[in-house]
Amino acid sequence: MAVRLFDHHISDICLGKPALRSISLSATLADALSALKKLGENYISVWSCASHSSKSASHHDCRCVAKISVLDVILFLCNEDNLSQPAVALQSSVSVLIPQGHVLVRHLEPHASLVEAINLLLEGVQNLVVPIQTRTSVKSRERVLEEVAPFDCPLYNDLEYCWLTQEDIIRYLLNSIGLFSPTSITPINSLDAIDTANILAVHYDDPALSALPLLSQAIIHQTSVAIVDSEGKLIGEISPLTLNSCDETIAAAIVTLSAGELMAYVDCGDPPEDLVQLVKDRLEERNLGALLEWVEEESASVLSSCSSFYSSSSDDDSGSTWGRSGKLGRCSTRQVRSSEAAVCNPRSSLVAVMIQALAHRVPYMWVIEEDGSLVGIITFASMLKVFRERLKSMC
Numbered sequence: 001m002a003v004r005l006f007d008h009h010i011s012d013i014c015l016g017k018p019a020l021r022s023i024s025l026s027a028t029l030a031d032a033l034s035a036l037k038k039l040g041e042n043y044i045s046v047w048s049c050a051s052h053s054s055k056s057a058s059h060h061d062c063r064c065v066a067k068i069s070v071l072d073v074i075l076f077l078c079n080e081d082n083l084s085q086p087a088v089a090l091q092s093s094v095s096v097l098i099p100q101g102h103v104l105v106r107h108l109e110p111h112a113s114l115v116e117a118i119n120l121l122l123e124g125v126q127n128l129v130v131p132i133q134t135r136t137s138v139k140s141r142e143r144v145l146e147e148v149a150p151f152d153c154p155l156y157n158d159l160e161y162c163w164l165t166q167e168d169i170i171r172y173l174l175n176s177i178g179l180f181s182p183t184s185i186t187p188i189n190s191l192d193a194i195d196t197a198n199i200l201a202v203h204y205d206d207p208a209l210s211a212l213p214l215l216s217q218a219i220i221h222q223t224s225v226a227i228v229d230s231e232g233k234l235i236g237e238i239s240p241l242t243l244n245s246c247d248e249t250i251a252a253a254i255v256t257l258s259a260g261e262l263m264a265y266v267d268c269g270d271p272p273e274d275l276v277q278l279v280k281d282r283l284e285e286r287n288l289g290a291l292l293e294w295v296e297e298e299s300a301s302v303l304s305s306c307s308s309f310y311s312s313s314s315d316d317d318s319g320s321t322w323g324r325s326g327k328l329g330r331c332s333t334r335q336v337r338s339s340e341a342a343v344c345n346p347r348s349s350l351v352a353v354m355i356q357a358l359a360h361r362v363p364y365m366w367v368i369e370e371d372g373s374l375v376g377i378i379t380f381a382s383m384l385k386v387f388r389e390r391l392k393s394m395c
Contacts (some may be wrong), residue, residue: 010117010164011110013172014132017162020045024091025065030090030133032068033248043067045105045129045163046094047156062156064105064129064163066098067069071219073097077251078212086251086294102220105129105163115391118169118384126222127163166222166363167379170354172200173387177351183390188378189346191386194367195377201226204235204260211238211259222363223377226341227259233372236263237341241362249295254294256282267340343368346375350386353378 021039023032025048035044049062073090076082076097082089104126108117117128177184188194200214214225218240218369225238243250246266253265256279265271265279283292297348342360344353346367357365357380367375 008114009111010108010114010128010130013114013117013164013168014110014130014162016170017132019132019160020064020162022130022156023068023094024049024063025093027095028091029073029094031231032281033070033073033090036068036070036086037247041102042241043069043127045127045161046098049156061109062160064156066094067105067127068094068097069240070246070248071215071240074243074246074248074251074254075212075215076247077248078209078254083251083255083288084290086248086291090248104220108164114172115167115388117164118388121166121169122384124220127165129161129163131157131159132162163248166384167358167361170380170383171358174351174354174358177354178392179356180387182385184351185349187347188344188350188367190394191350193350193382193386194346194376194378197383199226199327199376200224201212201228201374202238202259203227204229204258206259208238208254208257208259208262212254215240215243221379222381223379224341224362224364226366226374226377228374232374234341234343234366234368234374235260237366238262238266239341239362242266247297247298250358252283252288252291252295253279255288256286263388270286341366344378347371350383354383 018143021035021041022045023035025046027046028034032044045064045068046066047062048061048065071128076092077086077089079089102124104124106120106125106128108120108128110130110132120128173180183191198221200218200223202211202214202225211225215238218224224240225301226234227236227238229235243266250266253262253271253275257265257275261275261278265275280292283289283295342356342362344356344365344367346369348356353365355364363380365378367378369375
């Protein structure tokens with residue numbers, strides 16, 4: 001039964017998936033941010049099209065080459081060279097965000113098997129780009145690629161596409177979890193599924209800026225950065241998913257606050273006024289006046305565009321304006337996430353951890369003991385590896 005399940009085509013998982021929203025490889029970072037905000041999406045696909053001429057007609061050969069998130073832009077802005085001129089940095093091409101040596105997106109045909117998809121995901125691919133059948137209108141089919149708005153779902157190679165992730169595969173397997181008993185009810189510490197060696201962590205009092213290299217690794221491996229105390233107990237996390245819910249002005253907080261302060265700054269709701277003022281003071285101390293001015297301008301712009309959400313007050317000062325809008329665009333449709341970490345016990349069953357991760361909408365779970373000591377992390381990738389090994393043992 002499980003063998004037949006893994007022979008299923010990935011087109012079965014694509015049913016009901018929305019078409020990809022996209023931008024061109026020639027777009028700027030400002031274009032990408034604008035598209036992400038208008039769409040309320042966490043990621044947007046990046047496409048490159050080459051024109052080819054033939055005797056009969058010219059055509060486009062298009063490929064999805066990357067995906068871009070708000071956090072990618074934030075990390076770029078945190079580079080020392082960009083802190084003094086953030087507005088100029090946002091005019092850079094999105095190509096500067098494509099990681100070298102890491103293929104995070106890969107095209108796959110809809111008739112490919114489930115096991116082919118799992119193998120690619122375990123090789124480090126994050127998103128599988130799959131053509132889908134849609135009811136696209138004739139008018140949409142006649143659109144010229146170069147004229148498509150960044151937030152539309154354009155046709156590439158006369159097709160629309162969706163993408164599949166580790167989460168999609170995990171959800172699909174959960175629907176047939178009974179086929180994998182007793183593995184599915186085995187504790188995760190007995191399945192060699194907990195990564196205890198490659199834990200990305202910083203201490204509470206460490207500068208948040210020291211977490212930037214770890215965040216870059218967390219993006220690639222779809223994990224997170226733990227915040228621990230002096231005894232190695234988990235306090236919270238700096239999560240790519242949480243930062244991805246923020247707007248780009250969070251860069252100012254990252255370069256000035258400690259890890260613990262940043263955790264409080266990005267927690268659900270607006271940042272505390274004392275932390276807002278602390279960020280401003282430290283920007284001035286570091287002679288980053290241009291960054292402070294840019295944050296103020298961006299925050300005022302967000303507040304203005306979302307003015308219908310606020311009641312006017314004559315005694316508001318500039319500090320409270322930034323405090324109300326500087327952390328998140330409140331008219332954004334992206335989910336506001338808490339910095340509270342999703343955790344499980346090393347003796348929890350595989351299926352229980354799968355359900356927990358899916359409920360929290362995270363591709364990982366921190367594994368801790370009863371006293372809060374951090375044991376390691378279990379990811380969707382390590383879960384998929386268990387299922388693949390289970391399949392091999394059944395063949």
